[in-house]
Amino acid sequence: MSVTAPLGFRAAGVAAGIKSGGARDLALIVNDGPSRAAAGVFTANRVKAAPVLWSAQVLSGGRVHAVVLNSGGANACTGPLGFQDTHATAEKVAEALDDSAGEIAVCSTGLIGERLPMDALLDGVDLALSQLARDGGLAAADAIRTTDTVSKISFRKGDGGYMVGGMAKGAGMLAPGLATMLCVITTDADLPAEALDAALRKATRATFDRLDTDGCMSTNDTVLLLASGASGVVPGLAEFEQVVHAVCADLARQLLLDAEGASKAIAIEVVGAASEDDAVTVGRAVSRSNLLKCAIHGEDANWGRVLSAVGTTDAVFEPDRLNVAINGIWICRGGAAGDDRSKVDLAPRDVTITIDLSAGPHSATIHTTDLTAEYVHENSAYSS
């Protein structure tokens, strides 16, 4: 179902020959309206890919008619000529839709620093235009994969019968602001751009932004939310935010489970924090400890590596009041050894590390993965 679950959207995914090997590598999503309201959030990286610079400009107008996405090349660090390539891609779609390029968003993912093969890409746009269909969401989700082993799609129904659907890609370079990912979410609810923007920022802040598999922030992250209004339903904002959050959380979980080389899905749950920011800061520091990620990979309940990561932050805490549980066993109490670490069962794929800062009522959870030889292998051998 993916991005075509809601009414008013057509999509396609085709093999344009951007990737070697003949896999799908170009996706197109068209919003047939009646509304074209849209919102977007983009990478916080200061080195932004050409399509990010372009699409941020498009989204500042609050309207998107279509999104064209390619895998096989990030079009990042490609200079003014790379930006012209993005512009030409948007113009190509706009011409076919008899519209202005100013409402065509562009997303790219793949290797940084190389120009895209524009002849192949523009021919691919023609092919995608010819294949646009109400059931094209799955093909579109497939076409944006890079090292993703599976397509990521999700949808939820909201009160009154409107739909929210989405697709995402991302397997490495998953760190906040956002993760390294492209994500398009669609809805047939009827809401103005400002409401979409508020819902999307709130949802991404608590989902994709709390995914940190390898601490590496991408140049290309883009999350778009497009509304067609085709259901005629005008949802309440709070309820709509919950549905968008659910779709984002579902896609974030799929990204985590497909992270490059990972064998564990680790939730770093920080409680007892003086503020939510403190909880996020501590969760992030722990999620970035290569030593801890190796220990979890080795199924070693090494809570000392948790404390040594907590100690690098400026969060409010006293070292002798820290408590740590791994999968429910409080192996560190008051900053020293607690229950017997041999009681911790680290065999399951899902691992929860709970850190109690004993400093307040706030909490947050950061999701990460273990560090494995497979991660090293994949990122040594694959130029991305």
Add this chain to the structure above:
Amino acid sequence: MSVTAPLGFRAAGVAAGIKSGGARDLALIVNDGPSRAAAGVFTANRVKAAPVLWSAQVLSGGRVHAVVLNSGGANACTGPLGFQDTHATAEKVAEALDDSAGEIAVCSTGLIGERLPMDALLDGVDLALSQLARDGGLAAADAIRTTDTVSKISFRKGDGGYMVGGMAKGAGMLAPGLATMLCVITTDADLPAEALDAALRKATRATFDRLDTDGCMSTNDTVLLLASGASGVVPGLAEFEQVVHAVCADLARQLLLDAEGASKAIAIEVVGAASEDDAVTVGRAVSRSNLLKCAIHGEDANWGRVLSAVGTTDAVFEPDRLNVAINGIWICRGGAAGDDRSKVDLAPRDVTITIDLSAGPHSATIHTTDLTAEYVHENSAYSS
């Protein structure tokens, strides 16, 4: 030669049975004077091991009579009882030297979160006391190794014939503030504690603090500088600083070359920065990119991963003015592809990544390593 290269020092390294397997695990260094002036720098981690808390207190007095060091256990996150263990160790040495425990520094390294086997350790102190010798520096350097495959020692002669000697350990958890390391430097120069402190801070800031192999900061880092004054030479401070710097730089290089699982020694050389802080910030961000470290391991000149790491910082730069060279080949110019990346020879162990921010006259170099399956293996299998 190590810490016994300068006059006025005796040392020993013995097997106390703290480590299983019978390897040396306890070192003792005694300053026979006539001076006992000393300085120390310690981990910036807020979770500090008991011996760090103890030794920082000792060093606040500016005098050290002896240092006792153990491997086989960090005595970190061990609560008040762990602190009592450190105190008892210092008392044991002080009693034998007919002195107060307030001039006995203690250092520990090994697994976090477990108490030390104090009976074995205190017997080991007796054994070490009986073996103290002018040529004991090598045995002492051997006794502080954990995953270090080799002992790290260094010495330099200063103007007028005084000596500076040193030993260090550290192979993982090498990140600034300081690296995960213990280091004792000795000199027979005659300088007051304030001068030693100034020289040591200046040297560590530009050496150990610029080593970042895995971004993980230890709970136990300690660097001590002890002066016996036995040569009678009173060096000029600037010249003394240079000699201390040379010993620290030599030891830092040895730590880098022995880093856990590393196959490459990578210098991240940041030039054209608006400030030295900016250069350090950028170098540090790049040195912590797991994706880049994997790429260098795979001998892939993936400059896009350099730029994506630079882009996460708040340093002064414009993305379209960034230049990057790997081993002298400028593969990124003006934020886009430059010379042919296939010209880069990444076969040698030493790799230099030069990043020109085009924003000013300042520079700094951070030293790191590649990320390898061996690192993952070592830190999955070894509880440290």
